[in-house]
Amino acid sequence: MTPSLRHLRVFLAVLDCGTITGAARACNISQPAASQAIARLERDAGMALIHHARDASGPTDAGRAFGLRVRRALARLDASLAVVAPRLVLTATRSQLGALIAVRDAENFTFAAQRLGLSQPSVHRAVTQLESEAGRPLFQRTGKRMQPTRAAQMLADAARLCFSELEQAAAELADLAGHEAGQIVIGALPLSRSIVLPRALAEFRRLRPTMPLRILDGPYTDMLAGLRRGEIDMIVGALRAPLPVPEVVQTPLFTDDLVLVVRPGHPLRQVGAPDLDQLARYPWIVPRPGTPSRASFERYLGEFGPRRLAMIECSSLVLLRELLILSDHIGCLSRMQAGAEIALGALSLLDVSLPESARPIGLTTREDWLPTAAQAQLVEILHRVGATL
Numbered sequence: 083m084t085p086s087l088r089h090l091r092v093f094l095a096v097l098d099c100g101t102i103t104g105a106a107r108a109c110n111i112s113q114p115a116a117s118q119a120i121a122r123l124e125r126d127a128g129m130a131l132i133h134h135a136r137d138a139s140g141p142t143d144a145g146r147a148f149g150l151r152v153r154r155a156l157a158r159l160d161a162s163l164a165v166v167a168p169r170l171v172l173t174a175t176r177s178q179l180g181a182l183i184a185v186r187d188a189e190n191f192t193f194a195a196q197r198l199g200l201s202q203p204s205v206h207r208a209v210t211q212l213e214s215e216a217g218r219p220l221f222q223r224t225g226k227r228m229q230p231t232r233a234a235q236m237l238a239d240a241a242r243l244c245f246s247e248l249e250q251a252a253a254e255l256a257d258l259a260g261h262e263a264g265q266i267v268i269g270a271l272p273l274s275r276s277i278v279l280p281r282a283l284a285e286f287r288r289l290r291p292t293m294p295l296r297i298l299d300g301p302y303t304d305m306l307a308g309l310r311r312g313e314i315d316m317i318v319g320a321l322r323a324p325l326p327v328p329e330v331v332q333t334p335l336f337t338d339d340l341v342l343v344v345r346p347g348h349p350l351r352q353v354g355a356p357d358l359d360q361l362a363r364y365p366w367i368v369p370r371p372g373t374p375s376r377a378s379f380e381r382y383l384g385e386f387g388p389r390r391l392a393m394i395e396c397s398s399l400v401l402l403r404e405l406l407i408l409s410d411h412i413g414c415l416s417r418m419q420a421g422a423e424i425a426l427g428a429l430s431l432l433d434v435s436l437p438e439s440a441r442p443i444g445l446t447t448r449e450d451w452l453p454t455a456a457q458a459q460l461v462e463i464l465h466r467v468g469a470t471l
Contacts, residue, residue, distance in 0.1 A: 083123075083126045083248070083251070083255070084126075085122070085123055085126060085248070086175065086176055087159075087174065087176050088119070088175075089122055089123055090123075090152050090155075090248075091109060091156065092106075092111070092116050092119040092120065093119070093120060093131065093148075093149065093152060094152060094153060095108045095109050095116075096116070096120060097132075097140075097145070100139065101139075102116045102117055120132065127144070127148070128259055129142070129144050129258070129259060130142050130144070130145070131144055131145035131149075132145050143258070144255055144258050147254050147255070147258070148251050151247055151248065151251030151452075152248070154247050154450075154452065155245075155248050155251070156244065158240055158244050158247065159179075159241060159243075159244035162236050162240035162241075165236065166216050166218075166233045166236075167215060167216040167217055167218070169216075170215055170216060173215045174212065175208075176245075177208055178208045178212045179212075179237075179238075179241040179244075180198065180208075180245075181194065181204075181205045181208035181209050181212075182208075182209055182220065182234065182237060182241065183241055183242055184205065185205065185209055185221065186234055186235065186238040187238075189227045189228050189229065189230070190226065190228060191205055191209075191228065216233070218231075218233065219231065220233060220234035220237070221234060242313070243311065243312040245312070246313070247312070249264050250264070250452070250454050253454045253456065254455065257454065257455050257456065261292075262292050262294070262456070264294070265294035265295065265296050266293065266294070266295050266296070266315055266456060266457055266460060267296045267298065267313065268298065268314070268315065268316055268317075268318060269298050269299075269300075269308065269309060269316070269317035269318070269319075269446075270299050270317075270318055270319065271305075271318065271319020271320055272299075272319065272398075272399065272416075272419075273320060273338065273416045273443055274318035275297075275299065275399075276399055276418075276419050277416075277418045277419065277443075277471065278318060278335060278467055278468055278471065279318055281467045282460065282464045282467045283297075285463050285467070286459065286460050286463050289459065290459070293456055298314065302317075302319075302372070302373070305317050306326055306327070306330070306446070309330065309446065309447070309448060310330070310448065312448075315447070315453075315457055316446065316447050316451075316457075317445070317446040318335075318443075318444075318446075319443060319446075320338075320442070320443055321334060321442045321443065321444050321446065322374065323374075328449075329448060330446055330447065330448060330449060331447050331449050331451075332442075332444055332445070332446050333446075333447070334442040334443070334444040335442075335444040335445065335465060335468030336443055336444075336468040336469070336471040337440050337441070337443065338416050338418050338440070338441060338471075339416075339417050339436065339439045339440040339441070340375060340378055340382075340414055340436045340439040341415065341416075341420050341431055341434075341436070342361075342412055342413065342414055342434045342436070343406065343412070343413045343415065343420050343423070343424070343429040343430065343431055343432065344410070344411070344412055344413070344429065344430055344432060345407050345409075345410075345429065346427065346429070348410055348412075348430065349410065350364070350412070351430055351432075354433060355433040355434065356432065356433075358383070358386050361434070362386070362390055362391055364392075364411065364412050365391075365392040365393070365394070365409070365410070365411045365412070366391050366392065366393045366394070366411060366412050366413075366414065367393070367396050367406065367411050367412070367414070368391075368393050368395060368396075368414045369395070369396075369397065369415075370396070370397050371395065374441045375416070375439075375441070378436065378438065378439035378441065379414050379436070379439075381437075381438055381439075382436045382437070382439065399415070399419055402415065403423055403428060403429065406429060407428060407429075445464060
């Protein structure tokens with residue numbers, strides 16, 4: 083479903099007024115136009131959203147669920163539209179806002195048009211119409227770049243979250259109809275990719291064999307930005323302390339700590355419990371700066387300091403394992419990540435304790451996130467899997 087904002091406003095007016103006639107008056111449109119808007123929404127949804135029989139009135143169960151999502155989506159969008167220009171609440175269209183998001187992301191009309199599959203003049207015209215209604219420029223040309231203003235950034239973020247909520251609405255209607263729609267997007271931090279997510283996704287796939295899933299990896303800051311914009315539904319991995327931004331919620335699943343590992347024939351395997359001076363004679367593979375693992379590792383080094391070590395900063399378990407097997411490097415990684423490699427005989431554990439390296443692993447979601455049935459089911463499975471670790 084890609085309903086127009088105007089049709090969605092009519093639908094909410096029907097819920098508020100109780101009748102299509104009342105909604106038409108509230109929206110200042112004709113009764114036939116209001117009826118056509120509701121008919122279009124129901125045709126796209128594939129089900130009735132309001133009762134049309136004389137002996138029943140109000141929304142259906144599907145309409146009630148849809149209305150909740152639509153109200154959340156438009157409340158978020160309208161607050162930002164009103165800040166930019168109150169008139170935009172009545173005039174801004176979905177296509178104009180989609181063009182705004184694309185230009186904000188690409189900082190170029192041509193690239194934005196390519197992303198949307200539209201002509202460059204169409205995208206330029208949509209943004210120009212928004213600027214005309216707003217009575218202010220939303221972009222400043224800087225060389226070949228279209229630099230978004232602060233108002234454009236705020237409005238693009240709100241529009242993206244609005245569209246994400248509407249995708250959730252479509253997914254819920256599809257679930258009520260007995261089929262899948264949309265997708266679940268998960269930001270996977272290193273530990274989750276090798277431990278909790280494979281088990282949880284395997285169980286989820288047995289329950290929902292056709293539900294599209296998209297797993298993203300990358301720097302935590304990039305995934306956090308995607309989460310806040312509504313591009314990512316949840317992040318699974320090491321939790322941050324303090325909370326990175328106020329509008330997210332962190333939920334622990336289990337606790338893990340760090341260990342030091344080497345290849346089975348490494349010289350330090352003959353030492354027993356090596357001290358820092360002995361460890362410093364060998365090169366290291368360590369977590370990237372800014373991660374909880376790296377902070378724990380540097381606490382372990384204390385005054386010794388990381389600068390006295392020959393280090394490779396790496397978040398890839400595959401690269402770390404292969405380099406450890408081929409060399410005398412020392413690896414610092416999660417105990418749970420190391421467990422499978424140790425069990426297979428690929429790596430060996432050093433008799434070294436890293437105090438205060440325990441850290442919570444869990445979910446990060448938006449504070450006001452309302453999961454669909456499928457998303458809630460996956461969250462429940464993640465909690466169940468986490469309890470076994």
